[in-house]
Structure formats: structure tokens, C-alpha cells
Amino acid sequence: MKRGLPIVHGVHTRHEAPDRVVEDIDLEFGNGERRLFHRVRAQGAGAVAVVPMLDASTVLLVREYAAGVHRYELGLVKGRIDPGESPEQAANRELKEEAGYGARSLVRLRSLTQAPLYMSHQTHVVLARDLYPERLPGDEPEELEVVPWKLDALHELILREDFSEGRSIAALFIARDWMAHHGDRR
The missing domain is CATH 3.90.79.10 (Nucleoside Triphosphate Pyrophosphohydrolase)
Known part of the structure; x- marks a missing residue:
């Protein structure tokens, strides 16, 4: 089943440590459900x-x-x-x-x-x-x-x-x- 990506309603970035950045992502899925996801953002090119x-x-x-x-x-x-x-x-x-x-x-x-x-x-x-x-x-x-x-x-x-x-x-x-x-x- 092919699904479209969730809609991003907003992203709040917070620095938990000098080398650790966390993003709180407000997402709405295709079925109308809305959730807050947390993503640890990579620092640098990997x-x-x-x-x-x-x-x-x-x-x-x-x-x-x-x-x-x-x-x-x-x-x-x-x-x-x-x-x-x-x-x-x-x-x-x-x-x-x-x-x-x-x-x-x-x-x-x-x-x-x-x-x-x-x-x-x-x-x-x-x-x-x-x-x-x-x-x-x-x-x-x-x-x-x-x-x-x-x-x-x-x-x-x-x-x-x-x-x-x-x-x-x-x-x-x-x-x-x-x-x-x-x-x-x-």
C-alpha cells in the first residue's frame, strides 16, 4: 500500500547538549491522526x-x-x-x-x-x-x-x-x- 507522507504542522528544535539536537515534529497522518514525534538530528555529514x-x-x-x-x-x-x-x-x-x-x-x-x-x-x-x-x-x-x-x-x-x-x-x-x-x- 502506497501512503503519502504525513503533513508537518511544525518543528520545534531544542539543544539538549552541545552535540545533541532534538526536533519535536507535529505530524498529521493521512487518517487524520495527529502526533508529536521526536527526532535526534544528525550533526555534520554523517x-x-x-x-x-x-x-x-x-x-x-x-x-x-x-x-x-x-x-x-x-x-x-x-x-x-x-x-x-x-x-x-x-x-x-x-x-x-x-x-x-x-x-x-x-x-x-x-x-x-x-x-x-x-x-x-x-x-x-x-x-x-x-x-x-x-x-x-x-x-x-x-x-x-x-x-x-x-x-x-x-x-x-x-x-x-x-x-x-x-x-x-x-x-x-x-x-x-x-x-x-x-x-x-x-
């Missing part, structure tokens, strides 16, 4: 999750401290897009800062949302290939461990206790399928 391919079958993961779960967590290179950067530029910068590699080929595969019912934040999944060693200083308090992982062992990775971040899991499945259908194209 983020990137980088899938760095060392070769056609090996992805590079990083292990870093995750304060939310108080443990070291395996995952993809990730980071914010700085003002004026494209997702591809941000992906290459983050890759150099976190994993010590740059990429000659960067392909934006798609964007992911985390909680689209109340957040506008998007993470752009970028496939990085044709890697070369290059390190830039980053903002991490310690050098991250780089862990090569075979894509054909993804079924083992997703069951590990120290690999739980949803964007990394989704991005690896997307990249694996993209590589299976387009992998030899640059």
Missing part, C-alpha cells in the same frame, strides 16, 4: 564504515577499546565525515589513521541508518581496494591492532563475542555480496 580489502578475499578489521561495552572490540574502520569531505575522502583518511593504509579505489556501496524511527544519522559504507601502506596521525589513544579476516569465514566472525557492532556486520555482508558480483571491476 559517518563512514570502511571495508578495506587487502586482496579479493581478505578484509582488514581493527581491534579497539569500546567504552560502551568496556572491552576490546573487532570491527571495521569507522569515523565521522569532516566538513568539506566526501564519504570517500573521509573513508581514505580514516583508513590511514586507524589501519595504516590508503586506498587507490574507493566505492560507496550504500548508506545505513541506525535507528531511522527517531534518528537522522547515516553511515556510508565504502569499499576500499588497491591498498598501500600510509599512516596519518589519528585521535585514538593507542595504535589499533589490524586483523586480517577471510570473507569466506564471515560465518565464524559474526558469532564472536568481540564482534558485535551492527554497522560492521551489515557492511561486511553488503561488501561480500558486492564483491561476488562486481569484484574484479575498479
Whole structure:
């Protein structure tokens, strides 16, 4: 069933913290029902999750401290897009800062949302290939461990206790399928 979008009668913006903006949206739905929805507005241009391919079958993961779960967590290179950067530029910068590699080929595969019912934040999944060693200083308090992982062992990775971040899991499945259908194209 195709529905039209609700009518927006007004938006009230409030700053809950220096980096957290909440919008209260007064909406009227097609059936006449009216509700107040709350949306956490994304700050900046979003983020990137980088899938760095060392070769056609090996992805590079990083292990870093995750304060939310108080443990070291395996995952993809990730980071914010700085003002004026494209997702591809941000992906290459983050890759150099976190994993010590740059990429000659960067392909934006798609964007992911985390909680689209109340957040506008998007993470752009970028496939990085044709890697070369290059390190830039980053903002991490310690050098991250780089862990090569075979894509054909993804079924083992997703069951590990120290690999739980949803964007990394989704991005690896997307990249694996993209590589299976387009992998030899640059």
C-alpha cells in the first residue's frame, strides 16, 4: 500500500547538549491522526564504515577499546565525515589513521541508518581496494591492532563475542555480496 507522507504542522528544535539536537515534529497522518514525534538530528555529514580489502578475499578489521561495552572490540574502520569531505575522502583518511593504509579505489556501496524511527544519522559504507601502506596521525589513544579476516569465514566472525557492532556486520555482508558480483571491476 502506497501512503503519502504525513503533513508537518511544525518543528520545534531544542539543544539538549552541545552535540545533541532534538526536533519535536507535529505530524498529521493521512487518517487524520495527529502526533508529536521526536527526532535526534544528525550533526555534520554523517559517518563512514570502511571495508578495506587487502586482496579479493581478505578484509582488514581493527581491534579497539569500546567504552560502551568496556572491552576490546573487532570491527571495521569507522569515523565521522569532516566538513568539506566526501564519504570517500573521509573513508581514505580514516583508513590511514586507524589501519595504516590508503586506498587507490574507493566505492560507496550504500548508506545505513541506525535507528531511522527517531534518528537522522547515516553511515556510508565504502569499499576500499588497491591498498598501500600510509599512516596519518589519528585521535585514538593507542595504535589499533589490524586483523586480517577471510570473507569466506564471515560465518565464524559474526558469532564472536568481540564482534558485535551492527554497522560492521551489515557492511561486511553488503561488501561480500558486492564483491561476488562486481569484484574484479575498479
